[in-house]
Amino acid sequence: MQRIPLIDYVGRPLLACVFVALLWLQWRFPLRRQHFSALHRLVRNFVLSIPGFAIVRLAMLPIPFAVAMWAQNRHIGLLNWVALPGWAACIATFLLMDYAYWWWHWANHMVPLFWRFHNVHHTDLDLDVSTAARFHFGEMVFSVGFLSVAVMIFGIGPMMLLVFFITFEAATLFHHSNWRLPIKLERILNLIVVTPRMHGIHHSIVQRETNSNWGTIFCWWDKLHHTLRRDVPQDAVTIGVAPYREEHELTLGKLFALPFREQMLMFASPCRAAEQRRESEQKRQDDQYST
Ligand SMILES: [Zn+2]
Numbered sequence: 001m002q003r004i005p006l007i008d009y010v011g012r013p014l015l016a017c018v019f020v021a022l023l024w025l026q027w028r029f030p031l032r033r034q035h036f037s038a039l040h041r042l043v044r045n046f047v048l049s050i051p052g053f054a055i056v057r058l059a060m061l062p063i064p065f066a067v068a069m070w071a072q073n074r075h076i077g078l079l080n081w082v083a084l085p086g087w088a089a090c091i092a093t094f095l096l097m098d099y100a101y102w103w104w105h106w107a108n109h110m111v112p113l114f115w116r117f118h119n120v121h122h123t124d125l126d127l128d129v130s131t132a133a134r135f136h137f138g139e140m141v142f143s144v145g146f147l148s149v150a151v152m153i154f155g156i157g158p159m160m161l162l163v164f165f166i167t168f169e170a171a172t173l174f175h176h177s178n179w180r181l182p183i184k185l186e187r188i189l190n191l192i193v194v195t196p197r198m199h200g201i202h203h204s205i206v207q208r209e210t211n212s213n214w215g216t217i218f219c220w221w222d223k224l225h226h227t228l229r230r231d232v233p234q235d236a237v238t239i240g241v242a243p244y245r246e247e248h249e250l251t252l253g254k255l256f257a258l259p260f261r262e263q264m265l266m267f268a269s270p271c272r273a274a275e276q277r278r279e280s281e282q283k284r285q286d287d288q289y290s291t
Helices: 004-028 038-060 062-073 084-111 112-122 129-133 137-154 159-175 183-189 196-202 222-226 252-260 270-288
Strands: none
Touching: 004 129, 038 062, 038 129, 038 137, 038 222, 038 252, 062 159, 084 112, 084 137, 084 159, 084 222, 112 137, 112 252, 159 196, 183 196, 183 270
């Protein structure tokens, strides 16, 4: 494996520190009530992510990086055609790539083949920083193609790509976390970036809530497309995918196999969601009494 110093010596340790910091912050200042064992989910999400991590390092980074070098040498792609100063190229990279990812996330929900894989991410029954690692390796394989095409069309510089990637991953960790930010700070951040409260709504079992807040770094794309939602209190959000709410159906083996099995109907109506919330609350209470 060829070394990519910016990723191997800077990005990875930095992201590991962000992960640990968010683990601590969400434990100290929790946003949503967690219904399942955090440790259990942490282990499951981590093991599930191992093949995905391997694909990221062996293909999802090196291939688009090679495409970026090739495009730069041959003057292919938008940013290679217009000679921008470094700072402007940096801003353009972040805006173009984050907007492209907004569409990619949208496609992961709307294209049935992609949803089969992205579904695995959404089946987490609680949402916290470990969910940020819970991606099926199949989704990563598709991402290699998406990222390579985006890099070529936009003419993203190789170093810019790596800087964007590290920021993108840090933003993913941040908005999946269960960290209760002071509401004033969250409102200020909400003017620019995707926050944990915003992304929590995207992980709801209710269709109109899931089909909102598709952004990763900036929240502007959801504003642009009128898909920004901040009007659902976190206590009213049931995390997960409606037909995949049984913990014993979400073991590691079943999660790896999930994209290749028949898919169940995706969404609950708001009434059904409320019903489901009551049912799981009841089940929890019954479990408590029976132990
Ligand atoms: Zn999603």
